[in-house]
Amino acid sequence: MRHQFELETAKTPEALKRIVIEPVSRVEGHGKVTILLDDNNQVHQVRLHIVEFRGFEKFIEGRPYWEVPVLVQRLCGICPVSHHLAASKAMDMIVNGGILTPTAEKIRRLMHYGQMLQSHALHFFHLSSPDLLFGFDSDVAKRNIVGVAAANPDVAKMGVLLRKFGQEVIRVTSGKRVHGTGSVPGGVNKSLTAEERDYLLKDSDQMIAWSRDAVRIIKGLHRSNPALYDAFGAVPSTMMSLVDDKGALDFYHGALRARDKDGEVIFDQVSYQGYNTLLTEGVKSWSYMKFPYITTLGEEKGWYKVGPLARIQNCDSIPTPQAEEERVEFVAHGGAKPMHGSLGFHWARMIEMLCAAETIKDLLLDPDIMGADLMAEGPRRGEGIGVIEAPRGTLFHHYRVDDNDLVTYANLIVSTTNNNTAMNVAVRDVAKNYLQGHEITEGLLNHIEVAIRCFDPCLSCATHALGKMPLEVTLVDATGAEIDRMTKDSEGRIGK
Amino acid sequence: MNAPLPKRKLKVATTSLAGCFGCHMSFLDIDERILDLVELVEFDRSPITDIKHCSPDCDLGIIEGGVCNAENVHVLHEFRKNCKILIAMGACAINGGLPAQRNSLDIRDILAAVYAQPGRGVHIPNDPEIPLLLNEVHPLHEVVKIDYFLPGCPPSGDAIWKFLTDLLAGRTPTLGHGLIHYD
Numbered sequence: 133m134r135h136q137f138e139l140e141t142a143k144t145p146e147a148l149k150r151i152v153i154e155p156v157s158r159v160e161g162h163g164k165v166t167i168l169l170d171d172n173n174q175v176h177q178v179r180l181h182i183v184e185f186r187g188f189e190k191f192i193e194g195r196p197y198w199e200v201p202v203l204v205q206r207l208c209g210i211c212p213v214s215h216h217l218a219a220s221k222a223m224d225m226i227v228n229g230g231i232l233t234p235t236a237e238k239i240r241r242l243m244h245y246g247q248m249l250q251s252h253a254l255h256f257f258h259l260s261s262p263d264l265l266f267g268f269d270s271d272v273a274k275r276n277i278v279g280v281a282a283a284n285p286d287v288a289k290m291g292v293l294l295r296k297f298g299q300e301v302i303r304v305t306s307g308k309r310v311h312g313t314g315s316v317p318g319g320v321n322k323s324l325t326a327e328e329r330d331y332l333l334k335d336s337d338q339m340i341a342w343s344r345d346a347v348r349i350i351k352g353l354h355r356s357n358p359a360l361y362d363a364f365g366a367v368p369s370t371m372m373s374l375v376d377d378k379g380a381l382d383f384y385h386g387a388l389r390a391r392d393k394d395g396e397v398i399f400d401q402v403s404y405q406g407y408n409t410l411l412t413e414g415v416k417s418w419s420y421m422k423f424p425y426i427t428t429l430g431e432e433k434g435w436y437k438v439g440p441l442a443r444i445q446n447c448d449s450i451p452t453p454q455a456e457e458e459r460v461e462f463v464a465h466g467g468a469k470p471m472h473g474s475l476g477f478h479w480a481r482m483i484e485m486l487c488a489a490e491t492i493k494d495l496l497l498d499p500d501i502m503g504a505d506l507m508a509e510g511p512r513r514g515e516g517i518g519v520i521e522a523p524r525g526t527l528f529h530h531y532r533v534d535d536n537d538l539v540t541y542a543n544l545i546v547s548t549t550n551n552n553t554a555m556n557v558a559v560r561d562v563a564k565n566y567l568q569g570h571e572i573t574e575g576l577l578n579h580i581e582v583a584i585r586c587f588d589p590c591l592s593c594a595t596h597a598l599g600k601m602p603l604e605v606t607l608v609d610a611t612g613a614e615i616d617r618m619t620k621d622s623e624g625r626i627g628k
Numbered sequence: 629m630n631a632p633l634p635k636r637k638l639k640v641a642t643t644s645l646a647g648c649f650g651c652h653m654s655f656l657d658i659d660e661r662i663l664d665l666v667e668l669v670e671f672d673r674s675p676i677t678d679i680k681h682c683s684p685d686c687d688l689g690i691i692e693g694g695v696c697n698a699e700n701v702h703v704l705h706e707f708r709k710n711c712k713i714l715i716a717m718g719a720c721a722i723n724g725g726l727p728a729q730r731n732s733l734d735i736r737d738i739l740a741a742v743y744a745q746p747g748r749g750v751h752i753p754n755d756p757e758i759p760l761l762l763n764e765v766h767p768l769h770e771v772v773k774i775d776y777f778l779p780g781c782p783p784s785g786d787a788i789w790k791f792l793t794d795l796l797a798g799r800t801p802t803l804g805h806g807l808i809h810y811d
C-alpha cells in the first residue's frame with residue numbers, strides 16, 4: 133500500500149516548476165492548489181491550501197448564548213441551517229439539558245432536510261454536473277450551469293426547481309431562505325400553518341420524482357464508464373457518520389459510527405459528547421484548515437471521510453423506501469467492499485437528496501408540525517455540545533456559557549475540515565494518475581478540481597472554523613527537519 | 629420582464645471575498661429567472677464558472693464579502709480594473725459584516741489562541757502560499773471606489789433581481805419598501 137502522505141512534500145522544492153490553480157472554482161469558499169513538477173513533468177508535490185482565516189470561535193466569546201445560533205450560521209451561506217441547528221442543539225443542552233417538544237424537533241428536521249435537498253441539488257446540478265455531462269476537459273466557456281441549461285434545459289431546470297423547493301422549505305420554517313431565525317435554544321419560534329403545509333405539500337411528489345431522476349442520471353453515468361467512475365480519486369479510508377440507535381441513516385441526530393476501508397466497524401454508537409477525545413486536529417504550515425484524525429489510530433492511519441459516501445456506506449438502512457431501494461443498489465455496485473472512488477460521492481449524494489425529498493413529505497403529513505408547543509423547559513447547564521449531519525458531513529459545535537449568559541468558550545469542527553486529509557490524498561492520487569509526465573493543460577488541471585468537487589467542500593465554512601482542540605503539530609522543512617513557526621502581521625512585524 | 633434586449637450580452641463577473649457565500653446563494657434564489665438572466669448577461673469570472681481572472685471588458689462586477697487578507701485586496705483591485713461598474717453586495721462588502729467582529733481583537737492574539745497547544749508552543753500556518761492576514765477586516769469602499777451598494781445579510785433573491793433588471797434596462801436601480809433589508 134502506498135504511503136498515505138506521498139506527494140505532500142517535495143524533497144527539493146526549490147528546483148521545481150510551480151503550477152497554481154487559483155481560485156478553485158465551482159466550490160463554495162476559497163481554496164487553491166499548488167503543484168510542483170520537474171522538467172519531465174513528474175509530479176513531486178500537490179497541496180490543497182485553505183487560504184482564509186476568520187476567527188469566529190474567538191469573537192463569539194462574550195456574546196449572549198441566545199445570539200449564537202443566528203450568529204454562527206454566518207459561517208456559511210450554503211448550509212447555514214446546519215450551523216443554525218448544531219448551535220441550537222448545543223444551546224438546548226445549556227437551557228434545558230437537550231429536551232425538545234415533538235413539534236420543535238419535527239420543525240427543525242423539516243428545516244434540515246430542506247437544506248439537505250437544496251444543498252445537494254445546488255452541488256450536483258449547478259456546480260458539478262458540467263464536468264460529468266460534458267467531460268472533465270471540455271470547453272471552459274461551456275463548463276457551467278449556463279452551458280448545462282443550453283445543452284440539457286430539462287436537467288438544468290430540474291436542478292433549479294429542486295433547489296428552489298428546498299429553499300422554500302427553509303423559508304417557511306425559518307422565515308428566510310438564507311440566515312433565517314426559526315430555531316432557538318430550547319425549541320423553535322414558529323410551527324407551520326395549514327396553508328404553509330399545503331403550499332409545500334403540493335410540490336412534494338414532484339420533488340421525489342425529480343430526485344429519483346437525479347439518482348438515475350448519476351447511476352447511468354457510473355454504469356456507462358465504471359473504469360472511470362469507480363477508480364477516479366479512489367482513496368481507501370476510514371468513514372465516519374452519525375447513525376440512529378438502530379444503525380439507520382439520520383441527518384439530524386444520532387451517535388457516531390466509523391468503519392475502516394474494508395467496511396469493518398471500528399466503533400459504533402459512540403456519543404458525540406466525547407468528540408474532543410475521539411478526534412485530534414493536526415496542523416500543517418501550508419493551510420489554515422486543520423487536519424483531524426481519530427486519536428487512537430494516529431495521524432497516519434486515523435484520517436477519515438465524512439459526508440454522503442461515508443453515510444450511505446456506514447448506515448445499515450435508510451428509513452424512506454425509495455432511497456433505501458437505491459442504497460441497496462449502490463452497495464451492490466461495490467460488491468463485497470466499500471466504494472472509495474471519489475465520484476461515488478455524487479451518486480451517494482443523490483440518494484440522500486431522494487431520502488430528503490421523501491422525508492420532507494412524511495414530515496409535512498405529520499400533524500405535529502402544526503403544533504403549538506414550541507419550547508421545552510429543563511435544568512440549566514454551563515456547557516453544551518451539538519452535532520448534526522450537515523450536507524458535507526458530521527459537524528460539531530461546542531460552547532461554554534457563564535452565569536451571566538455570556539459565551540466563554542466556543543469550538544467548532546466543520547464537515548469540510550473532517551475531509552481535509554481525504555481531499556488532499558484524493559487530489560494527489562488524481563495528479564499521479566492524470567498529470568504525471570504530460571504537458572499540463574487547463575483540462576488536465578480541471579481533473580484536480582473535479583476530485584475536490586466530489587467532496588462538495590464548503591471552504592467558506594472551513595475557513596471560519598478555528599478550533600481550540602489539542603493540536604499535534606509537526607512542521608518539517610523539505611529535508612524533514614522540524615522547524616519553528618513565526619508570525620508576521622500585515623505590516624511585516626515578526627512575532628512568535 | 630420589461631427590459632429591452634441589449635445589443636450584446638453584458639459581461640458580469642462575481643466573487644466572494646471575506647463572506648460566507650450567502651449572497652451568491654441569494655443570487656441563485658432568483659430561481660428559474662436565472663434562465664431569463666442568461667439571455668441578457670454572460671458570466672465571466674465567478675464561482676460558478678471556471679474563468680479564474682476577469683476579462684478586461686467586464687460590464688458589472690458584483691462582490692460579496694469584505695477584505696480580510698492580501699489576496700482579497702488583489703482580487704478587489706482586479707475587479708475594479710476590469711469592471712466598469714462595481715457593486716458591493718451584502719453586509720460584509722458594505723461594512724465588513726460579521727467577520728469584522730474580529731477588528732476589536734489583535735489578530736496575533738487570535739492566531740496564537742487558535743494554533744496554540746499547551747506545552748507545545750504556538751505553530752501558526754505561515755507558508756508563502758497562504759495570504760497574509762490584514763489586522764482588520766475592511767469594507768470594499770475603503771479600498772476601491774464602489775458604484776452601488778446592495779444591502780442585506782443577504783439581500784433577497786427578489787432584491788437582487790430588481791436591482792439587476794433595473795440596471796440592465798438602463799434605469800437607476802431602486803429598491804422600494806419590502807426589498808431593502810439589513811438583516
